[in-house]
Amino acid sequence: MQDALGQLRSGRLCYRTEMGAQFSGDSLELLAELPGESVDLFVTSPPFPLLRPKAYGNEDQESYVAWLSSFAKLARDALKPTGSLVIDIGGAYQRGVPVRSLHQYRALLAFVDEIGYHLAEEFYWYNPSKLPSPIEWVNKRKIRAKDAVNTVWWLSKTEYPKADVSRVRVPYSKSMERLLADPSRHYTPKARPSEHNIGEAFATNNGGALPSNLLAIPNSQSNDAYFRACRLLGVTGHPARFPARLPEFFIEMTTDPGDLVVDFFSGSNTTGRVAETLGREWLSFELDRKYAALSISRFVEDWNPAKIKQVVAAIEDGGAIAL
Known part of the structure; x- marks a missing residue:
């Protein structure tokens, strides 16, 4: 950078x-x-x-x-x-x-x-x-x-x-969670009618499904x-x-x-x-x-309203702030 x-x-x-x-x-x-x-x-x-x-x-x-x-x-x-x-x-x-x-x-x-x-x-x-x-x-x-x-x-x-x-990865579906808990009960490794070959690795828990x-x-x-800053400053985001x-x-x-x-x-x-x-x-x-200027509020959640208002106004007037 x-x-x-x-x-x-x-x-x-x-x-x-x-x-x-x-x-x-x-x-x-x-x-x-x-x-x-x-x-x-x-x-x-x-x-x-x-x-x-x-x-x-x-x-x-x-x-x-x-x-x-x-x-x-x-x-x-x-x-x-x-x-x-x-x-x-x-x-x-x-x-x-x-x-x-x-x-x-x-x-x-x-x-x-x-x-x-x-x-x-x-x-x-x-x-x-x-x-x-x-x-x-x-x-x-x-x-x-x-x-x-x-x-x-x-x-x-x-x-x-x-x-x-x-x-x-995204969370597994409920049916996939049941399958992972007991693979032998819910599926048998074999080729499917769609010609996809579902092997034993299908039952591996990878921490989530591919998106x-x-x-x-x-x-x-x-x-x-950001919304809280908009409200306290009385401005539209x-x-x-x-x-x-x-x-x-x-x-x-x-x-x-x-x-x-x-x-x-x-x-x-x-x-x-x-x-x-x-x-x-x-x-x-x-x-x-x-x-x-208003977007600085995303980085200063712990600041009080008066300080946020002061800093936003300073940036709008051409100033630059280092956090």
């Missing part, structure tokens, strides 16, 4: 922690300043091309792919050969009709065909707590189902990026350090936050402790907080300095 910090102009620094740093500025400029092949993982969620303008800014559907590709090109230059770009892109409808936009798929094709990424795997983030939208087609006319899944593209610079799925590419993660947190478990999954799967993780649409800096907790170095870039 020190090499990367040396390239980034310190005037845009908001705060530093033991493992990382939050910057405020144009991510295109900040990405261009990163040293080549210095980043192990980019994990981010860009503004989606929604038809209703949002407070945090969102591009229109016509220009979205070209706009997002400009960031992806710079990210690829900064990635190590074994590195990955994980990008969460939500869906949207076309204007005035109940027909879906194809922006996330066009972006994927541009990343692969034009920029040179490889699609390591597609993931789908299922958010069971997501509110029904758009109201016109779902709530009023009831001609479309609730949209509760985002596409998450795991892209890589080479065909073999660093990854270890065994680090992100699927459907990530069921509710986005309903409302009382973490960033309106588009992803849950900590989403970046956590990919950080654990594709990086090692000490690796560098970067989020170039950091918002409330969930990624930086998760990376620090997991012992990874991190850099976060956010265009709006107010959002960047």
